[in-house]
Every structure is written in structure tokens, then in C-alpha cells.
Amino acid sequence: MMNTSCYQQLFKNIDPLNSLVLTPNKRLAARIHQEYARYQKQTVWQTPAILPLDTWLENCWQLLVTQGQTNGYLLLNNQQTQLIWQRLIKEDCTENLLNLNATCQQVNNAWQLLQQWQLDPSDPRLALTLDxxxxxxxxxxxxxxxxxxxxxxxxxxxxxxxxSFNNLTLNPPSHIVLVSFTELRPDIDYLMTQLKNLACKINEWQPKIINLSKTTLSLPDKMEEITIVAKWAKTIHQQHPQSQIACIFQNITQDRQLIEQAFYETFGIDQQINNDLPFALSSGTRFVTIPIIHAALNCLQLKTKLIAFEKIKQFLYSPFFIAKEEELFQQVLFVSILQQTEQATFYTNQLFFHLKKFNAELCIHNALQVFLNEPIPNLQLPSQWAEYFSKLLQMVGWPGQRSLTSSEYQACQRWLRLLNELALLDTVSEPLTYSEALQLLTELAVDTIFQAESSQSHIQILGLLEAVGMTFDYIWVTGLDSKSWPPLANPHPLIPIALQRELNMPHCSAERELVFCQRLTEQLLTTCQHFIASYAEQDKEIILQKSPLLKDLPLSQLESLLPTEIKSIKRPLIEYFIDEQAPQVTADEKIKGGTGLLKRQAACPFRAFAEYRLLAKPIENYALGIDAKTKGKLIHKALELLWKQLNSQARLLTLTETKQNNLLYAVIEQTFQSINIPTQNYALISLEKTRLHKLLTEWLSYERKRPAFEVIATEKWQSVKLNELTLKVQVDRIDQTRQGSMILLDYKTGKTSINDWFSQRPNEPQLPLYTLVCSGPITAMAFAQLKADEIRFKGITLTTEGLPDCDLPEKIKDCLPNWENQLQLWRQTLLQLADDFIAGKALVDPKNPRETCQQCHLSSLCRVHETINID
Ligand code: SF4
Known part of the structure; x- marks a missing residue:
């Protein structure tokens, strides 16, 4: 149990009625309050004023307000200040800034530094550069x-x-104790000096504990470091349940997710449902990323002219709106219907049309229609928008009907305060449109850091600055390597560096960082009984060393330092069972597929099994604009329509430039009418038509130059039987030469290579497969490469009169010189793939893990990461 007598020295020296205890942060103020209560012998006692410095300053202002001594001035909060900067900078910048919000924050920070360092903006030393x-x-x-x-x-x-203190508008306190301030800003230092001159007694105080052990430790990498700290905390907590333990992380904000995951896993707690945790994580997350808040903002974004499919999907799948569990299946069905339209965006009336057609009377659908029908006011003040947003969310039943977890409940309470903060912007804002007000609300949510309060815990997970001044039995500080401790200097870009150095401003130089970190390290060492500092030996490719600030601390080995339990936890005994065999395909099992099936089986047997037998298909994400898949469909369709009209090269050669152009325009129009385009943006559509016209023109001039041919089939469906497996394949095009032999073609708009046609696991097996269904003699087969920078055939030709740019079999690496033998070999390869599929071969075995898995959506199902490094 921790020795808390150090606080007794503080309490002995304060008078509860007249002393004011100031701390650098809320956390320390709360801790001193706790210790003070523990220090009392009576049942009732006088509580001294123990406040964070900022709160005390605001309280003083409130006192001036109640005394009518503020001369009509209004104290702005941070959001109001930020909005003033935003409007001012936006009006001043003729060109749009890339990130207005970030610029405003930089400017506001620089302004705060000027004020805190009491610099007059007219000081000529401040105006060095254009910036x-x-x-x-x-x-x-x-x-x-x-x-x-x-x-x-x-x-x-x-x-x-x-x-105000100087002219006695405010009465100075008689005694102030400054607890654990690593350094005082010049403006606060000045304020304290003024108070001293007015007979206020000022003391500084730091808690001090006798340190019993201190050591350093190196661990292979950051992940291992975080995991070991979590396990150490658990073990110490089990051995000494009353001990106060601090796990301090240098980059707690950045590494929050990893830290959370390691602690939840180590303590065996379900992150989603547990409210009563044995540890408390100090760092909060951006409010906008909290699921219940993200859902609310996403919903408010639905009130636009064009609604993105992704946003509708997120809304309908969210648990935070009015919905009945029994309606869930219908909702999923409706989303898949919308998806089949292949539209990335919907006008409100289009969405209403689909809702009406679906005609399921789901309560979420009804609520959505009421929500979308609610008229949007024109221009309003932020406070009126705050009310309007609340009303809209009520219409859709936010935050849902299930009981909220403690953290969700707290997030809802914080949301109400956020709306209040929006309303407070009335003073500095003009009337806004709906989208401006929503943008402002979203920015407030982005800037707000949310931390759900948890019950008192013996294990505190903290950032470095938060831990200063707190006392613990055990402290473990991570990330103290030579690169990060002290960190590199990071002076403010809007204040001249020389001046920052002259005035010793934060982060201005390496020397300042060194002194500050030295002071912080000493403070940490004197506030705990047992101290461990650790660092990762490697950060990606960079080898790291121990921080020079820890040079006096002995380096220990993990084995000698930690309880034996941790060592055993470190190397758990995991038994693996590899299940790579699925049941054989039975006669009743209907397998629907084409070349894609063999392609998947060759790339990774598990993928073929998951997609064609478990039907694990991804829900496509539609991007704004025309995606690559649609572009591919457009090319295929246009070429199909074109050759259905032309039939032969001879006919093509009769066309004049004008006639060819007219034919292409007509074909392109017909193509766009027959294919669903996932955008309503006419500018984009017209751009795509122009692009298609140019590509086809170039392609036709290439086709004009090849030996004579006739097109005998386009996009022709055929069945192909591979032992027990029957596939339906669509051959892009079959040409016939003057001599009567066949040329098989496959249109490609992306990058292609014929090299792996000859492997046992071909990436693109379609052309080898077409050889099995072609009735006549084959003289050539090729990819028709239709790329802006590459117009050509890529493939095999058996005679020089076959296809241009293609090679004879004997010139191609791995291709058998005898064509009949090559056809036979392909047949065997394809039959083998088909047999493997039918036999249920479902091994997680990506052909080329990096490439194959990158284009696959199934990694969470196959858990490939557990066995193969695919990064
Ligand atoms: S992610 Fe990789 S290993 Fe997993 S199914 Fe897809 S291709 Fe196979």
C-alpha cells in the first residue's frame, strides 16, 4: 500500500479557510482532494480550495462578472475564439487554404504564446518573414x-x-500553494509576483517519496513493450491489490488503440460491454470517432440533395436509430436492392421511389422519410440549428432503443453539451446555412477529446505530462529511447526562432527540451517507490538506444526483473489445428461460376471455397464517379455493339473518318443507355464518353492494320465441362482468319502479362479455358490491351500472319513449342484446378501473398495474418 504521508506535509502547511492550492491539471486536483479526505480524522471537515490553475482563473473572472467589474466584456471560450480566427483568416485569404482549421489552430497557438510570454505584437523582432x-x-x-x-x-x-488584483477590484488570496508545476508560464509568473507584492504568501510544493528501486529495460519493439507493460500491471495488481500503479506511455494519444487492445486482452475483458474496469485510460478519443456520435453526424449528413449510398447503408445498419430487431433482415435486403442499382448516390425522390417499391413499412424507413421530408430552414443562428439538429435526431429515434452502455450514455450527455457549445457561438457568428452549421458542429466534434469517466482504479494508464505530480507505488514509463527522450526541438513556425530561443519558449531548442525532460524524469523518480523505464530496441528499420537521461539507471533483463508469471505469459503455449479440407461438392450442390472460379482456385483455394461455396461475397463500395469496374463494362459493351455492326475488318476499312466517328458516337450512346452508371454527374459522364471515343478510335486504327479477319462471335456464353464441374464462360471475341482458323481475344483495360498462362496456377486462365470450347483450329490467342498508353495485342500466334505484336510459341518462355502439347497441358492444369475445387481443397495458400491477399476481402475470415506475413 502506498505511503501517502508525503501529502501530509502539504496539508499541515495549509489553512483550509485561507489557503488556495493550485495544480497544473484536474487529475492532480482530484487526487489531492482524495488524499485530504483520507487525512481527516473527523467525520466533517472544512475543505480547502484545491483547483486546477485554469479553473481558478475562470472563477476569478466569474467573481468580477457578479461584481459588475468587467466593463461589459465577454469571456470567450475556445470554440468562440477559434471561430473568430476562422472567419478572419477566411476573409483575408483570397486563395483557399488547404486546411483552414489547422491553420487557425496554429495561428491561435502562436497568439496564445505571445500573450503568455507577454510579447507586444508591434515588437519589430516578431516580423522577420512574410509568414x-x-x-x-x-x-x-x-x-x-x-x-x-x-x-x-x-x-x-x-x-x-x-x-484587477492590482487595482484591488479583486481581493488577492492570502496564501497560494503551487503544487507540482514543472515550470510557470511568464504570464502566470507575473501574476504570482503581483500577488506577492500584495502580501499574498506563495509557496511551491512537490510530493516526494523515497524511491526503493529504479531500473531500465529494453524490449524488441513497441508492440512487445506495450504488451509486457499490460501483463506487468496485471501481475503487480494481483500481488498487491491496494497498490497504485502507473503505466505511462510517451505517445498515448497516437498509440491509444494498441494500448487499449493490449490491456483488454491481458485482463480478458470484452471491450464492448464491460463498464467496470480494473484500469483507467486517461487519454480520450476524438469525439467524432465515438460510434454513437459518428452515427448522429452521419445521419445529419443525409439531408443533402444527393445522398451517398455509403451514408444510407451506414444509417440503416446502425444500432443507434429507431429499429426493430425483427426488421433487420428486411433492412439488409433493402440495402442489397439499393446496391444492385449500382448507384453511388441517390436524389431524395429516387430514394423515396425505392422505399415505396420495397413497400415493407419498416419503422426505420418511415422515420427516414419523415426525417428527409422535414423542411430545412434557410439561414439561422447556431443556437437555432442546435435545436433543429436535436429535433431531426429525435425523428429517427437517436440514440436507439437498446440500453446504452455507461460510456455511450456519457457520450450522449457530452453531445448535449456540444450542442450547447454550438449555441454559444451565436455571439460571434452570423446566420448560417444548414451545411455551414453542420460543418461547424462536426468541427467542434473533431476538436473535442472525449474520455468516459470510469470508477476509481488502482491501475492508471497515463501520458507523461498527466503523471507529473501524482504519487504511485509503481511507475513504468515506456518509449524512453534516445530519439524520443528528449525529443527533437519543434519551434513554432509563426514566431521567429531566434526570439523563441531568446525567451526560452516551449520546444524552441534541443537544449530546452533536454532541460525540460531532465526535470520531468527527476520528478517522476521522486514520486514512486518502484520505477521502471523502458524503450523499444527498434522502430521499423531504425535501431534505438537508451535515452541518455537514463544513464544512471541500471539496465536489467526482463527475466531478472519481472515476476515469473510474465515470462510464461510472454510465450504462451498455443496449439494449432489446421483445417484445410472442406467437404466434397455433392451432386445436389449447385455451383454457379465461370472463369472466376478457376482463377480464385489458382490464386488461393480458400478464396474459391469461401466465395463459391460459402458465398462470402463483399459488399461493394461505390466510389464517387465512374469506377474501374464500370469502365471495363463500358468498353466490353461498346466493342460488342461495334463489331455486331461491322462484322469484319473489310467493312471497317470502307468507313471514312467521319462515318467511323458517327458510328462510334452512336455506339457509345447505346452503350451508356444499356449500362447502369453509378453517377448522375453529367460532366463526368460526358468526360467518360469522350475518353471512350478516343480509346476506341485508337483501337480501330490498330485493328485496321492487322491481317484480314471476320468477327464470328462477341461476348458469347458457352458451357464448359471439366470432369464434375460445369462452368459458364463468356468469350469476349472470336475472329476468323481468311484461312478459316480461329483467333481468341480477351479485352483488358488494366495491366496484363501472359507469362503465367503457363504455370500450374494461372492468374488469368480465361484464354486457356476458351481453347477448350473453341470448335475450330486456333491460330492465335491474345489479350486485347486497351489502355490509353498501351494499344496492342499480347499473346501467342502460330503464324506470322496471325496477330501483330504476338510471339510464336517457341519464342515464349515456358510455352511448349508444340502447340498440341501446350493445349493438352492447359487442359490438364484446368482439370486439376476443377478437381481440387470439387474435392473441397480449401487451403489458405495465396499464390503470391503480398499481391494475392491485397486484392482479397477475406483476410478476416481466413486469418492469413496468423500464419503468413502479407505486409
Ligand atoms: S486473404 Fe489471402 S489467404 Fe485469405 S482468402 Fe484471400 S487470398 Fe486467400
Missing amino acids: HRLFLKWVENYQQICLDNKYLDQASLSQWLSQ
């Missing part, structure tokens, strides 16, 4: 806006309070 001068111009405008409207921002608050 600095632009920043100063914005500052001047900002100050004018604040002056005209009587605004005071948080960055200027301490200066105002200094004056």
Missing part, C-alpha cells in the same frame, strides 16, 4: 474585433486579472 508578417496582420485584425465587440479570450485572461 510572420501575415500572422501579425491577422493578430492586429483579431485584436480590433475583440476591442470593437468587447471580447476577452482565455489567452488574455491572466493579464486582465493581474490588473
Whole structure:
């Protein structure tokens, strides 16, 4: 159990009625309150004022407001300040900034630094470069806006309070204790000096604990480091349940997901349902990423002219809206109907048409229609939009009908505060449109860090700065390698570096980072009994060393340092059972497929099994615009229609340029009418028609030059029997030469290679398969490559009069020189693939893991990551 007597020294030196204890953060203030309660012997006691510094400053302002001493000024919150910067910068920039929000944040940070370091914006040292001068111009405008409207921002608050204490508008406290401040900003230092001059007694205090052990440890990589810390925390907690344990992570925000996953796994807790955790993670997540909030914002985005299919799908599948469990199947069915339209976006009336046609009267569908029919007001103030958004969400039954988890409930409460924050922007905002207001609300949600409160826990997972000043029995700090501790200097880009260095501003130089980190390391070492610092030996290709700041700490081995349980946890005994054999295909099992089936079987037997027997097909994501798949369909269709009219090269050669153009325009129009285009954007469609026209023109001029031919089949369906497996294949095109032999063609718009036609696992088995269904003698077979930068045939020709740009069999690597033997070999390869499929061969065996798995959607089903490195 931790020795908390260190806090007693603090409590002995404060007077509950007259002392004010200030801390750098909320967490430490709450901890001191707890310790103070534990320190009391009586049942009732006077609680001293123990506050985070920022809260105290705001309380002082509120006191001035109640006394009527603010001269009509309004204290802005951070969102209001940010909005003023946004409007000001947007108006000033004639060209659009790439990321307005990020620029505003940088500018606001630089302004805060000026205020905190009490720098006058007219100081000539601030105006070195064009960027600095632009920043100063914005500052001047900002100050004018604040002056005209009587605004005071948080960055200027301490200066105002200094004056108020000085002219005795505010009574200074008689005693202040500053607890665990690693350093004081100049504006706060100035405020404290003013108070000292007004007879306020000021002390600084840091908790100190006698350190019993300290050591460092190196671990192979970051992931191992995080996992071992989680296991260490669990073991220490089991051995000493009352101990206070801190697991401190350098990059807690960035690594939050990995850390969470490691702790949940180690403690064997289900992340989704458990509310009562043995550990507390301090770092929050962006509010916008919390599923219940993401669903609300996604829903509000449905009220646009064109609604993206993805957004409708997310809305209908979400558990956070009105829906009955028994209607779930119908909802999935409706989504698949929408998907079959292959439209990436829908107008509201199109969506209503599909809802009406589906005619299922689902409560979510009814709610959606009411929601979409609700008229949108024209221009309103943010507070009116806040009310309107609430009303819309009520219509669709947000946040759903199931009981919320504690964290979801807290997120809903925070959402109400977010709407309130939006409403508060009335003071600094003009009336907005729906999309502007929604954009503002989304930005607020992006900028808000949400952390659900958890019950008191003995294991705290913290960031470095959050841990400062807190006392623990055990501390483990990770990530202390020479590259990160101290980190590289990172001066602010909008303030001249020389000036930042002169004034010793945060992150201005390597020396400053070194001193700051030294101080922080010493503070951590004196606030725990047992201290472990660790670092990863490698970060991707970079080999890392121990931080020089830990040079006095002995380096230990994991084996000597940690309890034996951890070592055994580290190398768990896992028994593997490989199940690679599916049941054989029975006579009653209807297998529907074509060349794709053999292609999948060759690429990875498990993929063929999953897609053609388990029917594990992906739900396609439609991108905005015309995707590659649709472009491929358009080319195939246009060429089919074209050759149905032309029939032969002889006919093509009779066409003048104008006639050919007219024919192409007509064919393209017909093509677009017969294929579903997933966009309503006419500019895009017209662009695609032009592109298609150009490609086909180039292709026809290539076809004009080859030896004479007739087209005898286009997009022709045929059945092919491979032992027990019958496939339906569609041959893109069959030409006939003057001599009566056949040429098999397969149109390709992507990159192709014929090299692997000859392997046992061909990537593109369609042309070898077509050889089995072709009735006449084959003289050539090729991919017709239709790419803007590559117009040509790629394949095999048996005579020089066959196809241009194709090779004779003897010139192709791996192709048998005797054509009959090659045909026979292909037959055997294809039969083998078909037999394997029928026999249920379902091994997870990607042909070329990196490429094959990258184009496959099944990795979570086959769990290939567990056995093969595919990254
Ligand atoms: S992800 Fe790779 S291993 Fe898994 S099914 Fe697809 S291709 Fe096979």
C-alpha cells in the first residue's frame, strides 16, 4: 500500500479557510482532494480550495462578472475564439487554404504564446518573414474585433486579472500553494509576483517519496513493450491489490488503440460491454470517432440533395436509430436492392421511389422519410440549428432503443453539451446555412477529446505530462529511447526562432527540451517507490538506444526483473489445428461460376471455397464517379455493339473518318443507355464518353492494320465441362482468319502479362479455358490491351500472319513449342484446378501473398495474418 504521508506535509502547511492550492491539471486536483479526505480524522471537515490553475482563473473572472467589474466584456471560450480566427483568416485569404482549421489552430497557438510570454505584437523582432508578417496582420485584425465587440479570450485572461488584483477590484488570496508545476508560464509568473507584492504568501510544493528501486529495460519493439507493460500491471495488481500503479506511455494519444487492445486482452475483458474496469485510460478519443456520435453526424449528413449510398447503408445498419430487431433482415435486403442499382448516390425522390417499391413499412424507413421530408430552414443562428439538429435526431429515434452502455450514455450527455457549445457561438457568428452549421458542429466534434469517466482504479494508464505530480507505488514509463527522450526541438513556425530561443519558449531548442525532460524524469523518480523505464530496441528499420537521461539507471533483463508469471505469459503455449479440407461438392450442390472460379482456385483455394461455396461475397463500395469496374463494362459493351455492326475488318476499312466517328458516337450512346452508371454527374459522364471515343478510335486504327479477319462471335456464353464441374464462360471475341482458323481475344483495360498462362496456377486462365470450347483450329490467342498508353495485342500466334505484336510459341518462355502439347497441358492444369475445387481443397495458400491477399476481402475470415506475413 502506498505511503501517502508525503501529502501530509502539504496539508499541515495549509489553512483550509485561507489557503488556495493550485495544480497544473484536474487529475492532480482530484487526487489531492482524495488524499485530504483520507487525512481527516473527523467525520466533517472544512475543505480547502484545491483547483486546477485554469479553473481558478475562470472563477476569478466569474467573481468580477457578479461584481459588475468587467466593463461589459465577454469571456470567450475556445470554440468562440477559434471561430473568430476562422472567419478572419477566411476573409483575408483570397486563395483557399488547404486546411483552414489547422491553420487557425496554429495561428491561435502562436497568439496564445505571445500573450503568455507577454510579447507586444508591434515588437519589430516578431516580423522577420512574410509568414510572420501575415500572422501579425491577422493578430492586429483579431485584436480590433475583440476591442470593437468587447471580447476577452482565455489567452488574455491572466493579464486582465493581474490588473484587477492590482487595482484591488479583486481581493488577492492570502496564501497560494503551487503544487507540482514543472515550470510557470511568464504570464502566470507575473501574476504570482503581483500577488506577492500584495502580501499574498506563495509557496511551491512537490510530493516526494523515497524511491526503493529504479531500473531500465529494453524490449524488441513497441508492440512487445506495450504488451509486457499490460501483463506487468496485471501481475503487480494481483500481488498487491491496494497498490497504485502507473503505466505511462510517451505517445498515448497516437498509440491509444494498441494500448487499449493490449490491456483488454491481458485482463480478458470484452471491450464492448464491460463498464467496470480494473484500469483507467486517461487519454480520450476524438469525439467524432465515438460510434454513437459518428452515427448522429452521419445521419445529419443525409439531408443533402444527393445522398451517398455509403451514408444510407451506414444509417440503416446502425444500432443507434429507431429499429426493430425483427426488421433487420428486411433492412439488409433493402440495402442489397439499393446496391444492385449500382448507384453511388441517390436524389431524395429516387430514394423515396425505392422505399415505396420495397413497400415493407419498416419503422426505420418511415422515420427516414419523415426525417428527409422535414423542411430545412434557410439561414439561422447556431443556437437555432442546435435545436433543429436535436429535433431531426429525435425523428429517427437517436440514440436507439437498446440500453446504452455507461460510456455511450456519457457520450450522449457530452453531445448535449456540444450542442450547447454550438449555441454559444451565436455571439460571434452570423446566420448560417444548414451545411455551414453542420460543418461547424462536426468541427467542434473533431476538436473535442472525449474520455468516459470510469470508477476509481488502482491501475492508471497515463501520458507523461498527466503523471507529473501524482504519487504511485509503481511507475513504468515506456518509449524512453534516445530519439524520443528528449525529443527533437519543434519551434513554432509563426514566431521567429531566434526570439523563441531568446525567451526560452516551449520546444524552441534541443537544449530546452533536454532541460525540460531532465526535470520531468527527476520528478517522476521522486514520486514512486518502484520505477521502471523502458524503450523499444527498434522502430521499423531504425535501431534505438537508451535515452541518455537514463544513464544512471541500471539496465536489467526482463527475466531478472519481472515476476515469473510474465515470462510464461510472454510465450504462451498455443496449439494449432489446421483445417484445410472442406467437404466434397455433392451432386445436389449447385455451383454457379465461370472463369472466376478457376482463377480464385489458382490464386488461393480458400478464396474459391469461401466465395463459391460459402458465398462470402463483399459488399461493394461505390466510389464517387465512374469506377474501374464500370469502365471495363463500358468498353466490353461498346466493342460488342461495334463489331455486331461491322462484322469484319473489310467493312471497317470502307468507313471514312467521319462515318467511323458517327458510328462510334452512336455506339457509345447505346452503350451508356444499356449500362447502369453509378453517377448522375453529367460532366463526368460526358468526360467518360469522350475518353471512350478516343480509346476506341485508337483501337480501330490498330485493328485496321492487322491481317484480314471476320468477327464470328462477341461476348458469347458457352458451357464448359471439366470432369464434375460445369462452368459458364463468356468469350469476349472470336475472329476468323481468311484461312478459316480461329483467333481468341480477351479485352483488358488494366495491366496484363501472359507469362503465367503457363504455370500450374494461372492468374488469368480465361484464354486457356476458351481453347477448350473453341470448335475450330486456333491460330492465335491474345489479350486485347486497351489502355490509353498501351494499344496492342499480347499473346501467342502460330503464324506470322496471325496477330501483330504476338510471339510464336517457341519464342515464349515456358510455352511448349508444340502447340498440341501446350493445349493438352492447359487442359490438364484446368482439370486439376476443377478437381481440387470439387474435392473441397480449401487451403489458405495465396499464390503470391503480398499481391494475392491485397486484392482479397477475406483476410478476416481466413486469418492469413496468423500464419503468413502479407505486409
Ligand atoms: S486473404 Fe489471402 S489467404 Fe485469405 S482468402 Fe484471400 S487470398 Fe486467400
